[in-house]
Amino acid sequence: MRSLDEFALGKLAALEHAGLRRRPVETARAGIWVEREGRRLLSFSCNDYLNLSGHPAVVAAAVAAAERYGSGAGASRLVTGNHPLYAELETRLAQFKETEAACVFGSGYLANSGIIPALVGSDDLILVDELSHACINAGAKLSGAVLHRYRHTDVAHVEALLEAHRSRHVRALIATDGVFSMDGDLAPLGALSRLAARFDTWLLADDAHGFGVVGRDGRGSAFINGGVDVPLQMGTLSKAVGGYGGYLCASSAVVELMRNRARTFVYSTGLPPAVVAAAIAALDIIADEPDYVAQPLRKARLFARALNLPAAQSAIVPIIVGEAEAALAASAALAEDGFLVVAIRPPTVPAGTARLRFAFTAQHPDAEIARLAEAVRDRVPGLAS
Ligand SMILES: Cc1ncc(COP(=O)(O)O)c(C=O)c1O
Numbered sequence: 001m002r003s004l005d006e007f008a009l010g011k012l013a014a015l016e017h018a019g020l021r022r023r024p025v026e027t028a029r030a031g032i033w034v035e036r037e038g039r040r041l042l043s044f045s046c047n048d049y050l051n052l053s054g055h056p057a058v059v060a061a062a063v064a065a066a067e068r069y070g071s072g073a074g075a076s077r078l079v080t081g082n083h084p085l086y087a088e089l090e091t092r093l094a095q096f097k098e099t100e101a102a103c104v105f106g107s108g109y110l111a112n113s114g115i116i117p118a119l120v121g122s123d124d125l126i127l128v129d130e131l132s133h134a135c136i137n138a139g140a141k142l143s144g145a146v147l148h149r150y151r152h153t154d155v156a157h158v159e160a161l162l163e164a165h166r167s168r169h170v171r172a173l174i175a176t177d178g179v180f181s182m183d184g185d186l187a188p189l190g191a192l193s194r195l196a197a198r199f200d201t202w203l204l205a206d207d208a209h210g211f212g213v214v215g216r217d218g219r220g221s222a223f224i225n226g227g228v229d230v231p232l233q234m235g236t237l238s239k240a241v242g243g244y245g246g247y248l249c250a251s252s253a254v255v256e257l258m259r260n261r262a263r264t265f266v267y268s269t270g271l272p273p274a275v276v277a278a279a280i281a282a283l284d285i286i287a288d289e290p291d292y293v294a295q296p297l298r299k300a301r302l303f304a305r306a307l308n309l310p311a312a313q314s315a316i317v318p319i320i321v322g323e324a325e326a327a328l329a330a331s332a333a334l335a336e337d338g339f340l341v342v343a344i345r346p347p348t349v350p351a352g353t354a355r356l357r358f359a360f361t362a363q364h365p366d367a368e369i370a371r372l373a374e375a376v377r378d379r380v381p382g383l384a385s
Contacts, residue, residue: 019324020345030054032363034340041340042368044358049213049296049315051363052242052282062243065277073270078259081270089276092283093247097219097233101255103248104276106268108208108236109135111246114264115234116175117143118257119202125169127161127201129153129176131183134348136175136206145173152180155191162199172201178221178230179209182349182357184300184316186214186221189228197229204232212240212286213315218293240286240296243278245271295362299369303358306373312360318344319380320355326381327354333379339372356380 015021028035031054034043052058065085073081086104093102105111116139120126124145128136131152140147146169150157158174166172174196176187189205196203207220215223218240222230232254237245248258258265286293300312309317321327327343334341334356345354356376360369 019328020347022345032361036340039335041335041338042364042372043340044360044364044372045340045342046361047209047239047359048242049209049240049359049361050242050282050286050293051361052240052285055242055282055285057285058242058278058281061281062274062278066272066274069273071274072272075270076266076268077270078266083270083273083276085273085276085280086270089280089283090247092280092287093249096283096287097222097249099233099249100252101250103250103255103258103262103265104237104271105246105248105262105265106271107244108206108234108238108246109138110264110268111234111236111248112136112139112175112206113142114139114262115204115232115248115258116140116145116173117263118261119143119232120145120171120173123170125165125172125201127158127172127174129180129187131180131350132175132177133181133206133208136177136204140175145169152183153185153188155188155195158192159195162195162201166199166201172199173204174201175204176206177209178205178207179214179314179316181209181316182344182355183318184209184312184314184357186210186224186313189221189230190225193228193230202232203230204234205230207233207235208239209314209316211235212293213296214313217290218286237275237279237282240293241279241282243282244275245279292362296360299360299362299364299366300358302366303360303369303373306370307376315360317358317360318355319358319376320353321380321382322352322354324354327356330356330380334372334375337371337375337379339375 075081090102112135120143122144126140126145126147128149130149148161210221212218222228233249237243296315300315300317304312324345331343341356344357
């Protein structure tokens with residue numbers, strides 16, 4: 001099909017021209033180190049915030065599960081894919097998040113793509129923070145609900161939108177990242193929760209980057225400052241938990257609805273047993289070791305302090321550089337000093353806000369963080385002091 005290849009090549013040429021073409025780079029990870037293009041680099045670009053993906057107990061649990069149950073689930077969970085490890089994982093998640101129940105999906109992306117359309121439809125309203133993750137937007141679009149994007153963390157804008165539109169819709173949902181994936185800041189969940197109560201609106205927080213890092217002993221962004229009522233606590237098992245999969249922690253009724261109506265739950269194969277077993281072992285460590293769980297945030301704060309940046313609110317610290325080419329150049333310069341800090345470019349972030357995104361993990365040595373800050377001061381335009 002000539003037209004098909006012409007279409008693909010044309011799109012790729014446009015991306016190349018704008019400095020936005022991407023290529024997966026082969027990366028072999030070993031703890032905080034990576035091997036890439038013949039170089040060994042200290043990585044500040046992994047979301048494995050607690051370094052649990054390589055923890056011996058987590059790996060051993062995965063191996064044992066694969067040996068016992070095989071490499072795949074074999075079918076969707078409503079057919080024969082609901083292997084015995086699922087119930088244990090969902091019970092532990094609900095306990096840790098202090099909700100009645102939990103429901104595990106194939107990934108975080110699949111979770112939001114399934115949860116949101118199971119809750120709202122064409123009669124309904126959905127308000128989404130403009131910097132929310134792509135999968136919240138995907139779920140919102142799939143739902144067919146009337147979608148308004150509100151200015152980033154702007155509670156007054158949410159209030160104005162609810163005042164203007166809420167009464168015209170049957171149901172309404174506010175959906176936001178709890179910790180913003182590319183900015184590392186926090187959603188104003190307390191204020192959003194109060195608005196949600198006032199306007200009979202539901203609240204979903206995606207805690208992909210909060211779980212295992214922020215809030216009371218790593219319980220997530222709904223557990224900061226004494227806690228906030230967030231009835232839909234969604235997250236992923238792919239970051240601090242170190243594996244793969246997504247979840248929703250919510251009431252028993254909502255979770256039961258997901259098991260019946262969330263299309264990405266119903267029509268997608270269950271996670272491999274090894275992945276579920278690894279998550280259970282990782283959750284044990286998170287629940288048992290609060291001092292360890294506190295480390296990524298402590299490390300991020302150390303780095304931010306060294307560069308006189310605003311205090312880090314999560315394990316993510318962005319330095320906005322501007323144009324995509326400048327971010328790529330800054331990333332390449334840091335690689336010269338032995339650090340991997342991947343440049344984040346549009347469309348992942350808005351045009352003109354390409355950045356270096358630093359992700360801190362429990363095992364980054366303080367001395368290396370100091371050396372990184374020094375390198376950033378030397379290498380990143382506008383930061384020299
Ligand atoms: C905020 C947020 N939500 C959801 C996801 C998707 O999760 P997963 O990687 O498990 O699909 C990510 C990142 O990948 C994320 O940053």
